[in-house]
Amino acid sequence: MTGQSAPFDFAKAAAVLTDTAARAGAAIMRYFHGASEFTLKGDASPVTLADTQSEAIVVAALKQFAPGIPIVSEEALDGKQGECGERFFLVDPLDGTKEFIKKRSDFTVNVALIDHDRPVFGLVYAPARSLLAVTIAPGHAIEAELPPSASGADLAALEQKKLEVRTADPEGLTALVSLSHLDPETEAFLAKLKIAKRSGAGSSVKFLEIARGQADVYPRFGPTMEWDTAAGQAVLEAAGGKVLTTNGEPLRYGKTSAGLRNPSFIAWGR
Template identity: 40%
Template sequence: MNTNLNLAIIASIRAGEAIMEVYSGPFDIELKGDESPLTEADKKANDVINSFLTQTDIPIISEENKQVSYDERQNWNRCWIVDPLDGTKEFIKRNGEFTVNIALVENGNPVMGVIFVPVSRTLYFNDPETEQSYRMVVPEGISNEFTPDGAEGIHYSAKADQKIRVVGSRSHLNKDTQDFIDSLGGTEQVEIVSKGSSLKFCLVAEGQADVYPRFAPTMEWDTAAGQAICQSAGVEVIDQNTDRPLQYNKANLLNPYFKVGAIQ
């Protein structure tokens, strides 16, 4: 297995384990400058991930790291993009729908992504060498040399003769999203599938949903890992402004509106 992929997978699992230590008991909640929540789990997971990824010579963009100016970042051909705890609101609600996201970006394109679900220990990843995406449940007590025993390949496939399955966020369903659903035929033709965090990408990648429209703000660390996994599973993540795949390490780390759907 690719060394960077092994490192990212182990980092995500160890971060997930640190998150679960906090999740199992009471925890405090802070508010960041943008009023989004922050917990001890976010911080601990970020520290764990940094301890692994700093072993490489690849710079890191993380939601919980101090942001580097674009004057410096624009010279990065490769970088890690990390969300140590995606779905903090879901974490606070204790519904299990939160993830660890780690992506490797090359020249603006996410080429490798890892998403780990701490509660179920489900791992999603894509392997640039095989150009395929995988899912598995990670056993307890694994070493730092990851072996993907039991990993199954995932790939989007449409379900015949049924409603279009549209992924909607548990926290975001605005007028633009509703208008898009209506354009597909409304409730007569559409089934809404609710899910939190980057699990929305995974649902489409593994064929449990057909399209994920995101017409609300997200940041690069929310989407990079999911996009890498989707792209290796026959699914595109398309910028609504350019009609091209979302790009990363931009001057502004805020994403445009986008749509996740199968490659035609």
């Protein structure tokens, strides 16, 4: 088992959480194909039964795998704040709930390990796309095809491809923009760059597109929470990218004084 002070076993975490993601994805997809009933939380964001069932699966797996590491999960937190500690898991059991409700495929399960303010391990799973991305060692992330399965999955049995950001085309960048949060600040930022193409996406899929070498930059000036970004940042940075605030500093975590809210940031490829 992995505790607060013990070395973190990336390979074992990747294996355990790949199995967990397949099961959480199966729970989510049962609701995806039916009526998308939801309620509004105190911050007016939607939550569905898919969120809560996915969270129960992921949190149970993390408690068994690493009982000594605290878990900060979006739905369990529900507005409550507390100290996170130097090492903790960040979980968003269904990132992109709005996309899920609209029957789009770009919603994800996000799991990250934060160590001294930095996301060092990340898993992002898009069950509607059968797309898994996970760090299997420091500085090494892979992608694999992973269909949702209530019986879980074996990471070792999956065909894995190393994730690596691309070198930007001098003819122009491919920029990713949020489907739900395109704003004037984003437009102003993109106007300063040589942009050849824009692509819209929801949830942590935007981080994955850069990590997979399909895009170059993702600016985000609208509001995000730490659980929205941590896993995607961990995967992207392991693939050679970076996520910086508008001041040029790495995006950091455990910001309890800010209510775990992120500042504006830019995700970059190479």
